[in-house]
Amino acid sequence: MTSVSSLCPFVIALASLLFASSSRAEEPKPRSADATSEVSIVALIANPDQFDGRRVEVRAWGLVESAQAAGAIFITKEDADYENVASAIHLFGATDVPSFEGYMKVAGRFRAGQHLLFPGSIEVEKIVVLKPTARGE
Numbered sequence: 001m002t003s004v005s006s007l008c009p010f011v012i013a014l015a016s017l018l019f020a021s022s023s024r025a026e027e028p029k030p031r032s033a034d035a036t037s038e039v040s041i042v043a044l045i046a047n048p049d050q051f052d053g054r055r056v057e058v059r060a061w062g063l064v065e066s067a068q069a070a071g072a073i074f075i076t077k078e079d080a081d082y083e084n085v086a087s088a089i090h091l092f093g094a095t096d097v098p099s100f101e102g103y104m105k106v107a108g109r110f111r112a113g114q115h116l117l118f119p120g121s122i123e124v125e126k127i128v129v130l131k132p133t134a135r136g137e
Helices: 006-025 043-046 078-083
Strands: 036-038 055-065 068-072 088-092 100-112 118-133
Touching: 043 055, 043 088, 055 078, 055 088, 055 118, 068 078, 088 100
Parallel strands: 036 055, 088 118
Antiparallel strands: 055 068, 055 100, 068 088, 100 118
């Protein structure tokens, strides 16, 4: 069983990341209106309006269900295990992608607040599986 004191460093580190991403000046602007910006999932969750309508590329732990052409990416694998949608970005339009769970790189157009449960959504243009794993592992 994990003690509360062993979680303190993790909570402090996560809070620092969220604070840094929300207090940081704007992410670098893409060279053209349709260029892709490489961003962190933390930046997308903390500042969704800043990226609304922009093409983004993000690396994160996620899962995709091919039958629904949908899925989500999460800050951590544990957030995915517990379906913590407050720490996730919804994925849709993921056609031609088999069902899987793992670390991935997702590229597509970001929409702030498009989904009721998630802070934002990405209309998927491309998914690259970086580290697949079996569900429940």
